[in-house]
Amino acid sequence: MCEQADTPASRPALERVRVLGNERIAPGVGILTLHAPRCASEVRPGQFVHLRVAEGRDFILRRPFSVHRAQDGALEILYQVLGSGTRAISLLEREQVLDLVGPLGRGWSAPAGLAHALIVTGGLGAAPLGMLAEELAAAGVAVTVAMGAPTQERLVARGLYEAVARRVVLATDDGSAGERGFVTAPVQRLLAEGSFDQMYVCGPEVMQRLVAGMAKEASVPCQVSLERLMACGIGACLSCVVSTRDGLKRACVEGPVFNAEDVLWDSSEVPPKH
């Protein structure tokens, strides 16, 4: 189980990794599979890796990506093409070698005696919750998942969640799968119906904030995973701060997963939109 995520047992390392596969799974979305034995064996759900997209000078900064799944020495990263770095990632081919720093950050944590968890994903927010859903299910925790996306085909990792969850509820902006509209509506209903011990949320920051508000009203503890621009990824540069009740916290080491109630949403900033 994943209690350990709270105090990651592993230390990050710089690791040379090899591309095992790179598959397009939806328009502008792909899965990159990396041979990264050290990181794959150490990573905990919700942690991330800091990827060097290419040698040379095209990218001065690494790019942070959550680990979607990890097994047998392989890491899966679910990525969305947004800018130059993710475009370069989408062009990576089998056998290419790159490097990463990881595993990094504080992942999801499960309270003792967790019986029923509600996972809420929005778009690519499905990525960092994959490993968690698998581990929770394997440990006998009941998992309900609410997924939202613009369209049916953008409901990435839906298969994974359907395989392990007791129930998966879908919402799409265009109604092409599940109900039409935002995922917040089904979440509201689920909270009214069910009795959850813990919520896990990842997606656009505005969605996370709304869902966190619902969790609070329903008195369900809620964890969120926040994105920030990151230079170092290891806690040194202070580029990734999140405003919390305890002051500024670094998303790369004290996050990316935070307890929703600690986050001061008003003053936190989203990365530039595309």
Added chain:
Amino acid sequence: MCEQADTPASRPALERVRVLGNERIAPGVGILTLHAPRCASEVRPGQFVHLRVAEGRDFILRRPFSVHRAQDGALEILYQVLGSGTRAISLLEREQVLDLVGPLGRGWSAPAGLAHALIVTGGLGAAPLGMLAEELAAAGVAVTVAMGAPTQERLVARGLYEAVARRVVLATDDGSAGERGFVTAPVQRLLAEGSFDQMYVCGPEVMQRLVAGMAKEASVPCQVSLERLMACGIGACLSCVVSTRDGLKRACVEGPVFNAEDVLWDSSEVPPKH
């Protein structure tokens, strides 16, 4: 024949080209073959192309390379790995696409009635003289070649010259082929023996200067090909100037081939050595 080189009939163009082959032929020396139909059909002996080594930001400047040979839509470039750009060239693989600007510059010219030409090469200086030797020989001109290099294996393009020249004289620093020492010694002897109408020289600038001096003493007209750092390659930036009796000339348009007697060697500068 190559009289036209004097007034290049063709205009340069930006051309996307494809790598047909890239072979290592000596330590740190390779032949890059490019599918470049437009340039290959227009280029004259002694002209060069300005190669974009890679997209992205690793190289702000193009790299100038003489055309070694051109036939059937293919250009051959003989290159020596010196710095980051030529290292990147050495890693190019078949089917990769890059672009070039060319053909550029003023190439070798042949005086009317040329009967016997002496070609002198030093190291990679063998590159820009390949096409010339072939064209002269095909036109019935007698060609004698003096080649110099550090070692036998660095006598690049020796096969080409042996195939078309009446006589090829070799000199290597270590004596591994031909006589030991610089190519200047055999050139001196050849000039004493033979009666040449025209000399063509390319190699390290100090060698070109010495050979040009011998040519002058022997009253043989002599053309040299000079290397300069080049930004634009098309005559706009003035980074490539050569001091001549008529003032500063741009190596990229008024050269790279100059009449040796016009060059003011004292004030001309060599590119940084490695």
Added chain:
Amino acid sequence: MNLDMSVRFGSLELKNPVVTASGTFASGREFADFVDLQRLGAIVTKGVSLEPWAGNASPRIAETASGMLNSIGLQNPGVEAFIAKDLAWLSEHAPRLPVIVNVSGHSANEYASVIERLERESSVAAYEVNISCPNVDAGGMVFGTSCLGAAEVTAACRKLTTRPLIVKLTPNVTDIVEIARSVEAAGADGVSLINTLLGMSIDAATRRPRLARVVGGLSGPAIKPVALRMVWQVSSALEIPVLGMGGIMTGEDAVEFLLAGATAVAVGTASFVDPTATMRVIDGIAEYCHANNIERVSDLSGALIES
């Protein structure tokens, strides 16, 4: 949607906001094989001085990370030869292309004399007065680094012409706004920003500077953040328009300069990497406007959302 690409740079009407950066495009002839010169908003010529200048010793350039250094040193054949060759060629081959002549001098008088001579030529549309070249000992950047010097040259030139007078400033100063204000007060109709940053490159293998003159001017994408910042600072503070430049490689880069407050932009080093760069930039701006429902390019100037 009909896209209006034209901009007014002071009294100068340009069919689009893209011009060439001085010294990177010669006087156009060398690029005629690659671009349709008349598609340019204007051509800014290489620097022209009263007498011929020989420029600096070689090597004159060095490649750096996302940039290059140059120490050409304003080599040029002098104003008479410029008129006889370059201006004549332009009048014949690109008669509808506005010509902005970049002017150099060792003293305020020399700048003024070049302009005085060019006033007799009808094909000159405007002047860009370069008080910012880091590659000459007297004149050049010396004027551009003090308010007094900058104003002195500007005033001397202003007296001689009613044509648009653009003053090109150096970024190698503590307070660019102060300098810009002083040239505005001295009568400039616009400012060009930025000339090159003073830099240096060393070859560890030979232990020598890569440039014969040791230091030179840094241009290219490396300097874009500094250029954008100065364009933003100056255009916020001044009334007169800004010609923005420094590392523009694409249409999107150009749009960034417009948003920062530039009225028009110049493409420099990019033309070395890609001789068709100016055309790509024009096309890229048009694409951006189409994608973002912008009907007039001039609406982009200063449209940065700062809240």
Added chain:
Amino acid sequence: MNLDMSVRFGSLELKNPVVTASGTFASGREFADFVDLQRLGAIVTKGVSLEPWAGNASPRIAETASGMLNSIGLQNPGVEAFIAKDLAWLSEHAPRLPVIVNVSGHSANEYASVIERLERESSVAAYEVNISCPNVDAGGMVFGTSCLGAAEVTAACRKLTTRPLIVKLTPNVTDIVEIARSVEAAGADGVSLINTLLGMSIDAATRRPRLARVVGGLSGPAIKPVALRMVWQVSSALEIPVLGMGGIMTGEDAVEFLLAGATAVAVGTASFVDPTATMRVIDGIAEYCHANNIERVSDLSGALIES
């Protein structure tokens, strides 16, 4: 051949010339998984102020061509927390590593108060006084852009300590030598060059600045030519040693700074790209020395061949 990597930076003995650039290495702890801290010549800590500083709003960084902008704004927990946490950690985990504390303030008094407090701590080897941060409104770069301001802060700090006092200068000035001379005259034992260049980045898609504070400091390989030039200018003019930095990614880059006249070098942005960068730079300098038959790294300083 036995290679002597040690250098003397004023009275400071460093086992090699490679230190960390302030603000890019925190206080070392975060890098302990990646580097052997005690192999560093010294650690330069992040900026420390008298009271806690909250820093600037987010976003605080932006990537640029061969560089990055930051507007962290010197967020730090104040000198007391620094001593209790960072200095204590360093004393325990890297007892033989010289600690150079980077000092920030809004006024000359505030700088002095930080030093006054640190004087009581035996594990501080030297101070680097940052009068060059472009990311704070009062203090910071304001002092670094005038000779008077620079001298004032230097003198205030000098009075309070006999430890080596290094003053970190901003490149955003017209005449770096003039500023450097004034801090030398005011008692500095060395200068650090360069802090970041003031820059800006715009997202054309959103039409917004990429940094919440609009402008920020440019670092990384893009600025290396400017940094080398300033190191060369200042080390040629001053008696006191120069700590050179700006875009150092490799051992060869570091050698270039030494040749230009730096006595030691700092690695900054490179540590973000590669957390082991400092070690690679140390190894790279050693390799260069072996390949070039150099027995003492200190012989490289200022060994540029300029003829």
